[in-house]
Each structure stands twice: as C-alpha cells, then as structure tokens.
Amino acid sequence: MIDLKALRDDPDTARASQVARGADPALVDQLLAADERRRSLLSAFEQQRAEQKELSRSIGKAAPSEREAVLGRAKQLAEQVKDAEAQADAAAEELDRLLWAMPNIIVDGVPAGGEEDFVELRQVGTPRDLAAEGIEVQDHLAIAEGLRAIDTERGAKVGGSRFYFLTGIGSLLEMALLQWTLNRLVDEGFTPMTTPTLVRPEIMAGTGFLGAHADEVYRLAADDLYLVGTSEVALAGYHSNEILDLTDGPVRYAGFSACYRREAGSHGKDVRGIIRTHQFHKVEMFVYAPIEEAEAEHERMLAFEEASLTALGLPYRVIDVAAGDLGSSAARKYDCEAWLPSQQRWLELTSTSNCTTFQARRLGIRERTADGRTRPAATLNGTGVTTRWLVALLENHQQADGSVVVPEPLRPYLGGRELLEVVR
C-alpha cells in the first residue's frame, strides 16, 4: 500500500499517478476523507478509553461504601467506550479498504497510458536473416519435436491443455538454463533459494496478486492456499513482519520454483507449444533495498537480464512498460522481449519491477536505519530465466536441417554438446 502521510502532504502526485495509470484520481480524495474521519474517531475513542481505564483501576482500591456507585459508573462508561471503539474500527476498516484498492504511485518518467503505450528503450542484437541462410523457418514446437525435446500431446493427456512434458534434451536444456543463471546470480551476491509454491492468503494478498488479476491465480479451496505464479510471492513473504538490517546494502535472493498460472481469459492465445502454459520453472531475482537504492538496484537487475540474453545470442528489445500496464505493486517495470522468428514479433522473456515500499507496507517488511529508526523497505523483483526461454533459444539458433546450435555458455551444462541434432 502507499504511504498515507506522503499522500496527505502531496496528494497531487498521487492524483497524477492515477491519471497516468488510467485509474480514478478521485480515489485519492476518498482516501483523504476516510483518513480524516478515522483519525478524529480514533482520538475520541482513545480519550474515552483512557478515562475508563482510570476509573476501572480505582475500583480495586475504592472503599466498600463507594464501590457500588463507582461500579455503576464504570459499567455505563464501558458501554460508551465499546460504541466509540466500534465506530473507530469501522472508520479504520473503510480507510483500509480504500488503501488496499489504491495502486502504487509510479516513478517519475514512466510513460502514461495502457498496454500499447510502452516506450522502447533500445534494441540489442540483430535477428538472423534465416531466409538468406536458406532456412525454412520452423517454430519452436516443430523444432522441439524433431529433437524429441517437447511432448505437448502427452502433456495434454496427463494435465490437460497448456501442459507439456520436456523430454530428453528438452529437460536437460531447461536444467542447463536454470543452473547457468543460478550460478551467475550467486556470483553476483544473490543467495539461492528453493521456495514453497503454496502460500497462505495473506502472503498472496500482500504481494498484490489478488487485485485485478486474481483470476490468474490457482486456489486450493480445501486448504485455503494459493499456488504461486512466481517465487516472488514466497520471497516477498520470506521477511514479512520482520525488521531487516540493510545498512550493509541490499539483501538479494535468487529463488527457484515451479510457477502456476491459470491463464484465464487467454483462450486461443499462444495455444501452440510452450509459450503460454499453466506450469513452468523460473529463477527469480528478489531484492530488499533501502528506498534510496531501489532505482539503482532496478537498473542492475535489468542489466543482468540483458547480459543473459546477449550471452545466449538472442536479439531483444527493452521496453519501459506504461503506467496502466504495471500491475498494482509496481512503480516501474522493464520488460525484455526476444525476437521470435516464426511469428516475426517480440516475445516477453523477462520482466523486472520496482515495487518501492508498496509491497513492504502490506507485508510488514521494515528496515532499521543507521540512526536506529524503522521504516518500510523497498522490494524489487526480476526474471532470472524461465522455461519460456527455450522457445527463443530453439527458434533463433535453428539450422536448415532442424538441428539447433547450443549457445556457448550452456555447453558446459550439457556435457560440452555444441549441437542438438534431429532424432531419426
């Protein structure tokens, strides 16, 4: 959630943020009114409560003759206090409801508008001219079937549509990607983590995934648990309700987990292959940082993602996602999209978000500053690598005979193999 005091001091920034997101700026004024109301009712309650405590304490030492009279007054006061508390609670609840409905305030410079209004920051690498190389372009599934790397038919038999098996070299290639990325993140000072994939409601809500996109999340009703769509959820919950020491710099985690997404509302979209699936694997970067260092950490994660794509020989572009397409927690988001030869379009491979102190407030994540005070920390997340990268890898490195060249960095993880050959 956002900082109420900051909102009180500077409501215009919040209104402008709402407008940029295409959201309702009136929410800001509703918040201000609810805040005002809550504070006045809280003060009234606290004053009465203090009075009641005073009186109640006096009963123990009251003379027997006065006892009855004091007790009578105390009972009366107790009724009033109960009433005042109920009013204060109701006002707090209303404020809370509004507060949880308010998305994060965007970072200055984020493009306004919706999904189509992103700003392309740069393109790196040049897509191969496959036609000029005499290659009849195959899509990732066709290539993978030649390599016996992916089996979507049996995936559907076992799990339904949007499920798949990675088989043989497909499975090995995924493992190679995951491990290569994890190792490099360890070198960068990230602590590797294998995380829970089922989480409690308050953790899922705290990360902001139960807002507008709640129907994307699997819920196990019998146990009241949610399946995570990314280990960001578990890693954000990891330090919930804790006070961290960030005086030596940000705390960085590299989480590995399976990820589950319902893909509700995407019927007929990306139905072929493994571009959009209900389950995949991901290495996720997650950082807890002092707010002053958040933007620098964000750039660092983006740089890591770009280095990965470059090392794998994947042409990509970086976009600064527009305000309306950010999701409730993010204040800024950069996506990296790799070139997809079979569709002649860009495909999102990474996404890194600066959530400033928004998630931290919901989850009770604070830091103790050098002067001994506490304040909410900033949280950031970014994609390390995902199963989807196989799609870009197979397509961009395909050869005329259906084989696929293994990018140099992955070879050590595949026993030195340089080429994945078609299985006859």
Place this chain on the structure above:
RNA sequence: GGAGACGUCGCAUAGUCAGGUCUAGUGCGCAUCCCUGCUAAGGAUGUGAGCCCGCAAGGGCUCCGUGGGUUCAAAUCCCACCGUCUCCGCCA
C-alpha cells in the same frame, strides 16, 4: 492420522492455577556516560513495535502467537484458529 507439551518487549526466562499499580519483573546482549594511567573488573542510565494529538516540550491509545468472547477490568478465564516441539503410525 493418533497422543501430549508449549507460544511473553533482540535472546533466555518470571508472571497464567487463585483476573485488579503487569503502567509486564529479572538475566544476557546492546547503547551512552562515570570510575580506574592502560587492561580486567565495577557503577549509573537507557534500551520492543505501531498509531493518535501537538510547532515543540510532552501526553494518550493498542499489541503478551492470531481472532473472537466473558468482565467495570484479561498476559491471566472461555472458544476457535495458526505455529513449534516430543512420542507413535505412515511415507518420497
């Protein structure tokens, strides 16, 4: 799955049976200061979080795993839930 024990202000503990200066005691740790030529030892003071009022000084409220309830009054009594530990059973 069965049986039992237990969740207290960084850590460790007292308090819970018999509700009322518990406005949560004590030890350790930590911080500042004092004393000692240095060291060791000692002493004093302070030391949880959140919120509200206030320019400030200061004052007030909430929190003893979480949420309800009983009561004038709840760490303490009642109920539910969550978690931890021990033993048994089962199991990758």
